[in-house]
Amino acid sequence: MDLLRVLLVLAGMDAAAGLALLPYVPRLAPDAMPGKVTATTFVLERPRCIFDPLANASDAVWLAVAFADAYTAFKNPTSRAEVPPYKGLPTARAYMTLEMAAAAYGCSAPGAAVLRVGGDTECCGRAPCNGPLPSPGPYRVKFLLMGCSGPKAETKWSDPILLRRGTGGNRAAISLPPPQNQRGKDTAVIIAAILASLGAALAMAMLGAVGYEWGTGILRLFFS
Template structure:
């Protein structure tokens, strides 16, 4: 059965969606539910765009073209998956990665290899459901998918491009203006610092030459004692002498 589904690269932004050796495909969810059962498998057919019209579906799994024959047969089949993995009820990953297995190229074709694509293409792909007795359903071919081209080392010019005279003149003018601005800024900063140092020096000199005159306090003169007083030992003050008492009788 030919289904109306057309495989495509996801239209949304995706890191590594198309590289020099791989590309991403949307999952064919809910596409084979009506035409397959649990024992069937779904394959991805990859072919060069100019060889897709001549591709013939293999009658059995033993006749599946392997990845290693891509240079001669211009097509191969890979990503063998049970049909139930693409059912509407099955949880699925976001995308399929074509060409993402770098370690399967030397296994002799025992299992379907999903090796890196050898050239930019373009390629066309389709999904093919196969049962025990051969193909059961298939999708339409995708639009041509062109991979990114790696930049060749010979295409890189090792010599830098010469700058025009206008660019050189503008560069010289900007350099001169930058130098003049730097000198002006340094001069202004130096003037401010020098003025600050001078003010500090003047303040210090004025303080050093400033004199202070103290008030002269004359020494205290001794005060005369009041009449009839005589000095006692220091700290006891003055007292008046007592008149002598009468002599005791004999």
């Protein structure tokens, strides 16, 4: 079985680049789970066994993340020093993250069966950063096996992954005008209040005038 796996890997080897193209296609975690796709993160299935035929103990596996409209322009780094950082995503349109020892992807490796992309909100000063994704995307991802001398194997790119659109909770609240029907009701209430006030004022004026005339008549009776 191991020999067959090695032959399959070698069959996908790019002779010019010395890079094996593995048949695995990254995908979202298959099970229903809360928060599998959010406005800034998504959860991938962790591949198992696919790097075993080529990986050494010192090798590392990275995840390359690129905007779906720019993944074809992504160039594999030749060393760790050339790994595109998270902070360069807005301009480079891609970055690499989730550096892990190749053994973490072995057939019998312990640990979670999933990987959350974008889940680190406090990696501002560290590299590699697995920071929140800045927009809904869509994004494509691939796994890259790197050794001391550079890339050794890579998976295919995933299908486009579209995040949920944010609700704008972090933005300043915007005061929206009331609906047309509500504005009409408010206007009617204001007009009614004004008319009521005018009616009350008119009634007071009339009562004042009547009282003045009545008082004047009484005085005339006494002093005539």
